[in-house]
Amino acid sequence: MKSFGLEIWSDDNFIINNDTININHASKPSLLQIAQEIREKGYKGPLLLRFPHLIEKQISTLFNTFEKAKKEFSYQGSFQAVFPLKVNQFPNFIESLIDVSQHYNYGLEAGSKAELIIAMTKTPIGAPITVNGFKDKEMISLCFIAAKMGHNITVTIEGLGELETIVQVNREFNDGFKKSITPKIGVRIRLHSAGIGIWAKSGGYSSKFGLTSAELLEAYEMLKKHKLLSHLWMIHFHIGSQMSDIAPLKKALREAGNIYAELKKRGAYALGAINIGGGLAVEYSQHEGRQERNYSLQEFANDVVFLMQEIAKSKGVDEPDIFTESGRYIAASHSVLVAPVLELFSQEYNEKGLRLKEKNPPLIEELHDLYRSMSRRHAREYLHDALDHMESLLTLFDLGYIDLEDRSNTEILVNLIIKKAIALLKSEGTDELKRLQNRIQEKYLVNFSAFQSLPDFWGLAQQFPIMPLDKLNIKPTNPASIWDITCDSDGEIGFNRDLPLYLHDIDVSKKEYFLAFFLTGAYQEVLGMKHNLFTHPTEAVIRFDANGEYHIDKLIEAQNLIDVLDDLDYDTNIIDKTLKYRIEESEHITKEEKRELLGKLYLFLSENSYLKTIQAIEEES
Ligand SMILES: *Cc1c(COP(=O)(O)O)cnc(C)c1O
Numbered sequence: 001m002k003s004f005g006l007e008i009w010s011d012d013n014f015i016i017n018n019d020t021i022n023i024n025h026a027s028k029p030s031l032l033q034i035a036q037e038i039r040e041k042g043y044k045g046p047l048l049l050r051f052p053h054l055i056e057k058q059i060s061t062l063f064n065t066f067e068k069a070k071k072e073f074s075y076q077g078s079f080q081a082v083f084p085l086k087v088n089q090f091p092n093f094i095e096s097l098i099d100v101s102q103h104y105n106y107g108l109e110a111g112s113k114a115e116l117i118i119a120m121t122k123t124p125i126g127a128p129i130t131v132n133g134f135k136d137k138e139m140i141s142l143c144f145i146a147a148k149m150g151h152n153i154t155v156t157i158e159g160l161g162e163l164e165t166i167v168q169v170n171r172e173f174n175d176g177f178k179k180s181i182t183p184k185i186g187v188r189i190r191l192h193s194a195g196i197g198i199w200a201k202s203g204g205y206s207s208k209f210g211l212t213s214a215e216l217l218e219a220y221e222m223l224k225k226h227k228l229l230s231h232l233w234m235i236h237f238h239i240g241s242q243m244s245d246i247a248p249l250k251k252a253l254r255e256a257g258n259i260y261a262e263l264k265k266r267g268a269y270a271l272g273a274i275n276i277g278g279g280l281a282v283e284y285s286q287h288e289g290r291q292e293r294n295y296s297l298q299e300f301a302n303d304v305v306f307l308m309q310e311i312a313k314s315k316g317v318d319e320p321d322i323f324t325e326s327g328r329y330i331a332a333s334h335s336v337l338v339a340p341v342l343e344l345f346s347q348e349y350n351e352k353g354l355r356l357k358e359k360n361p362p363l364i365e366e367l368h369d370l371y372r373s374m375s376r377r378h379a380r381e382y383l384h385d386a387l388d389h390m391e392s393l394l395t396l397f398d399l400g401y402i403d404l405e406d407r408s409n410t411e412i413l414v415n416l417i418i419k420k421a422i423a424l425l426k427s428e429g430t431d432e433l434k435r436l437q438n439r440i441q442e443k444y445l446v447n448f449s450a451f452q453s454l455p456d457f458w459g460l461a462q463q464f465p466i467m468p469l470d471k472l473n474i475k476p477t478n479p480a481s482i483w484d485i486t487c488d489s490d491g492e493i494g495f496n497r498d499l500p501l502y503l504h505d506i507d508v509s510k511k512e513y514f515l516a517f518f519l520t521g522a523y524q525e526v527l528g529m530k531h532n533l534f535t536h537p538t539e540a541v542i543r544f545d546a547n548g549e550y551h552i553d554k555l556i557e558a559q560n561l562i563d564v565l566d567d568l569d570y571d572t573n574i575i576d577k578t579l580k581y582r583i584e585e586s587e588h589i590t591k592e593e594k595r596e597l598l599g600k601l602y603l604f605l606s607e608n609s610y611l612k613t614i615q616a617i618e619e620e621s
Helices: 031-040 052-072 091-100 113-122 137-149 160-174 213-225 247-266 297-315 328-334 362-373 379-398 404-424 431-439 455-460 561-567 572-585 591-605 615-620
Strands: 014-017 020-023 047-050 079-084 107-110 128-131 152-157 184-188 232-236 273-275 321-324 335-344 442-446 466-468 478-483 514-517 538-544 550-556
Touching: 020 031, 031 047, 031 335, 031 514, 031 538, 031 550, 047 091, 052 079, 052 091, 052 297, 052 321, 052 328, 052 538, 079 128, 091 113, 091 328, 091 538, 107 113, 113 128, 113 137, 128 137, 137 152, 137 160, 152 160, 152 232, 160 213, 184 213, 213 247, 232 247, 247 273, 247 297, 297 321, 328 335, 362 379, 362 404, 379 404, 404 431, 561 572, 561 591, 572 591
Parallel strands: 047 538, 079 107, 079 321, 107 128, 128 152, 152 184, 184 232, 232 273, 273 321, 442 478
Antiparallel strands: 014 020, 047 335, 335 442, 335 514, 466 514, 538 550
């Protein structure tokens, strides 16, 4: 695990160079170098680094792969794609995405009014916008406004009620005007087939969205009656996120393809596109044999193109344009969360912590001997002896025969013996050793909030690749649990024997040690919650220039304390006045001191909630 599964999850985006993890692009800087440069500017706490070149890579790979599939099958329809905003709406992300996708006519998908406003503002005129989700009259009106601006916008109907509203809004917006402008209309179909995995709730008959066959026929009649058939051009489905298996997608494609062909033959002459939603999976696994997806992008593209062609041919209709709305696949890799380790919590278990006396209880002397003379040949036997002695010593303590120092020596010696035995018996990997390893895991206290930065770990047990930024030439041996700084015991990524994470034995009072959490670019940011009032971390965009040098752009610091409270609708004026008043009115301090305290207080209020860093390093530097 020296490489932390890099070959499984990193898609060649990162490489190990000597002892650091580096960006496998342009001048190949290390993440450590970038993180330190930002910290030197005074930003402490966790850092979210965004890499636009990785967004560009995903977009170009998506388009190129589908173009290749189209060529291979001589497919007549076009390939188009939009980014679903719900996956990441942050401006530093969206602006980078629009910037790097200029050559692809790439658009945005919106699922709410606020997202639609982003799409109307940021999508280049001509690039597609699709609008999904439940809509009221106002939202449909916004779609008409977008169409009148010149946007290439498709409204997806999720139910018959929405269609009625479209008919009504169309009348209000177009009756009496010289030129009638109406958005394109799509219909979301309710599929028989469902996705699999923890997110597979979007497809299937019980899904929240989509029209049944009976409703589809009714929608067709309604569109015909109101002379809107010329706008019906897209069939849409989405079978759920992080599709681990391709089989359900193939089933869904057959179903949707046949619905497309049937409607077209019935008379929906303008129908010309099939939108297969998102769902392309990301490989989050750090562990061999635990991969989360069983297909490649090329296989995915080939299947889509081939099946659509086959259905179109057999039913005698034109091959439809193919749309995708993959979000996770586009966004996940673009960001890395870098967070400093603040403390290790079982460091008391080192030799320095021993308080051996002139004369120790005999069992402790024996433990000490076992520890010193342990060799590979006797490791297992000594280990068992040590565990046995520990039981006896703890009983002696309960009965009042040994003191607290003896008990502390027992704990330290037994932990040292277990560690040594594990190291000596590494190649054997038995269950007993694994169980013991659980016991001696180190707790790494890390300056971040799992609720804010990895909500899917908290809510869905989604794993994210984790590794340190340096020391990668040294084999890490500490079974690690990661604690965040919230006061919530759920904010822990516990050591998992089946998916073990080992980190280095370090002394953070001497040298900083950072952990990086990868593939955090999809869903985590907006789903992240301000539990304990830890906010979105400080973020920066890392851009590479034509010479391959990197630049730290668009730094946005985590919200300061006053702004956090303002967001919760506290009256910050009252907070400010009250704090000031309480210092000024305090009877215990001098005038001089009051001035000093006020200065400090205002400084702290202007900073963010994350811990600044450990004292030892602050004093050193
Ligand atoms: C969420 C969603 C997507 C994006 O799914 P990913 O799994 O992130 O690719 C696409 N289309 C619709 C309609 C969605 O609701």
